[in-house]
Amino acid sequence: MRIVIIVFVSLFLLPSAWASLVDDIVNQASTSEFQSYLRVLTGVDAVPGSPGTYITDRYSYGSNIDVAAQYMRDQFDSWGLNTSYHTFDASYGPNVIAELPGTTRPGNVYIITGHYDTAGYIVGCDDNASGTAAVMMAARIFSQYQFEGTVRFVAFAGEEQWMVGSQAYAAAAAAAGDNIVAVINYDMFLQPGFDNADPDPDYDLDIGGDAQSQWLANLVAARIADYGSIATQVHNDPNFVSDQWSFWPYGYSAVGCIENTPNEIWGGSNDAYHQPSDVITNPDYDWLFALDAMRGGYAALAELAVPVPEPGTVVLVALALGLVARRSARRRA
């Protein structure tokens, strides 16, 4: 009987301790923190610690992209993550990488990504300071926890020149034999639907992947439903381009989260696309939509990497089990 009770209580308590960790992670995401990174990335606020230094663009062929890279790396460092630059071509900025090593299965790698370069000398708030800030907020929140698997936070360069940075990264990862289990990429998720002149009934987050990545697209959609209220649409499309596309040739599962499909974007769904009007004050940007999009992605990423309960939680659960066992023993005596 005692064994039965211990098993029962274990089954009841441990998953709830684990689930509450995912809840804790998701619930730390906030619009205010997200916007604090966006304000620096788009030149509204100065770079922390560098009064007078503003990131006025992140163009691949400009010099400010290196300022943006250093800003991100300094933030990642301040959160205690292992940081590095992946320099793949001297004419682009580096890919900026932060890593949280896994505790029990560090060989399994889970990645959240977004490109930080802009299409020209513009600040690119939606494209793609938004995805970059999503990666930064995830890094800050996840850095407070430990996970069984390794979690990486990657800001790619050279996306606007046809995903140059992520192609170099994925090729290097494959050559190194990295077992990348999942990649969740964010690229433009502030303005769902068509522009105000042509309201789109599909006011949803489009989640795209190739055939091998459908399990991951469905998982992200499911967690957005669990942790948010926005609609999603999953796409099985090998031409759903952004940085996720770079991982598919190597058999890695990767999905992209975006406000409209690439074809809709290119067809004019966002009139600020690659324009100087892509700024944080753009009235069309939907901040609550963006928050739900991140909450679901963070939940999927955390769930896959599996957060490890704090030692204190383990002790509490063990104490609870001990109490139950003693009580049952006394009852039988």
Ligand SMILES: [Zn+2]
């Ligand atoms: Zn983009």
